[in-house]
Amino acid sequence: MEGVIDALTRDLLTREAGFDWTVTEFVRVIDARLPPRVFYKHCPELLHSLKQLPVATPSGVPVHLQLLGSDPATLAANARRALELGALSIDLNFGCPAKLVNRHDGGAALLRNPERVFNAVHAVATALDGEIPVTAKIRLGFSNRLQAVACAQAVQAGGASQLVVHGRTRDEGYRPPAHWEWIGRIRHHIDIPVVANGDIWTLEDYWKARTLSGCCDVMLGRAALADPWLAPRIRHWQATGQRLPETTWRMRAEVLKTYAHLQCQKLPERVVTSLVKQWLAQMRQGNAEANVEFQRLKRITRLDDLLHNLVVTETPETSYA
Ligand SMILES: Cc1cc2nc3c(=O)[nH]c(=O)nc-3n(C[C@H](O)[C@H](O)[C@H](O)COP(=O)(O)O)c2cc1C
Structure with missing residues (x-):
């Protein structure tokens, strides 16, 4: 896309x-x-x-x-x-x-x-x-x-x-x-x-x-970004008939952090900050928690502040970390 x-x-x-x-x-x-x-x-x-x-x-x-x-x-x-x-x-x-x-x-x-x-x-x-x-x-x-x-x-x-x-x-x-x-x-x-x-x-x-x-x-187009676990959820349901748990804000935040760290290896921080916000904006679709987080984070201009405020305090549930 x-x-x-x-x-x-x-x-x-x-x-x-x-x-x-x-x-x-x-x-x-x-x-x-x-x-x-x-x-x-x-x-x-x-x-x-x-x-x-x-x-x-x-x-x-x-x-x-x-x-x-x-x-x-x-x-x-x-x-x-x-x-x-x-x-x-x-x-x-x-x-x-x-x-x-x-x-x-x-x-x-x-x-x-x-x-x-x-x-x-x-x-x-x-x-x-x-x-x-x-x-x-x-x-x-x-x-x-x-x-x-x-x-x-x-x-x-x-x-x-x-x-x-x-x-x-x-x-x-x-x-x-x-x-x-x-x-x-x-x-x-x-x-x-x-x-x-x-x-x-x-x-x-x-x-x-x-x-x-x-x-x-x-x-999947926009939903691949809105919920990075939708494709795995569909695949899991196809294979087992079972539904994987819904994607939490913490899982989304982990993806954004990993994304930011990897993008920083080739792009200036200013650009990475707006890319992270762009992805976060996509995550609002159908997810009230991500929408609240977007409203809270959208005015932050420094990447380290943004990442610090993504608040992932407990044990990560994902393999993206
Ligand atoms: C920002 C944006 C960029 C897109 N870029 C492409 C593209 O480069 N090639 C393409 O085939 N479709 C592109 N699309 C269309 C999507 O692939 C998809 O067909 C469309 O968003 C509908 O599917 P969705 O409801 O799953 O998002 C783009 C859509 C959006 C919102």
Whole structure:
């Protein structure tokens, strides 16, 4: 997720078993073949491939590389470059709702015309020539859902091997609800695996999304940050039918502290302070305690004060420490 999940966050979120794979922030492709440093910046895990190691988080969860663009030839050239740098698979972003991106003909803008979705996927699939898979992420449409199925079919016809569907149109932004039943409708019209995405904040949401969409797999976005134990909780329930205890504030605070310590190794304290607050702000969603903590901590400007005030006094319950 652009601006909020980088390689370090991926590392922290995959330390507990839960996620099957992760995806980078999008690499914006406009009209040029980008230099390797751009790919390494978005996906430092690619550097592992120089040592014949998997492009994965330190816990071994694969990292897929996402491209966002509209020109088929440029997308294809950059997909090819990513392949040369060791990418495991290329995901194409047709979901971004940002005005600036859409105005420049990227992200969800392409959903207005399924043929353009097809052309982009097909160009990338052809360039990759089966060496690595191409996958895609769409919303239900731009301003309405009339083309939802046609866009999904275009993704499949273009040669993608998997489709993630965020159950809202672009114009719906992030307003609840996500229409999981529409994801199910799409699933009935294509044969490639469909992954349901949007508004899965709890184990109950996961059950409902799974039931209404019929998808076995879901993608977590904001909730991965709001509750870093949601993916492990889902995984544990799948394996045992048992529910793991709810995530406490102390567990959240431990993650934030570890995150701050690790980010400090490469970023100035001022930047780390705002990154920690940004993650803390994400944790407020659906969690009253994190909201109280956010209100208490949001005006602190020094990192050591902030970390001191995160107050983790008792024995940590997590393996993040
Ligand atoms: C700050 C932010 C950045 C995002 N960046 C990306 C991105 O780079 N690529 C992408 O496919 N989706 C991106 N998304 C969308 C999410 O992946 C996801 O589809 C959306 O938030 C709905 O799922 P959720 O309710 O689980 O968060 C972003 C969302 C947010 C809020």
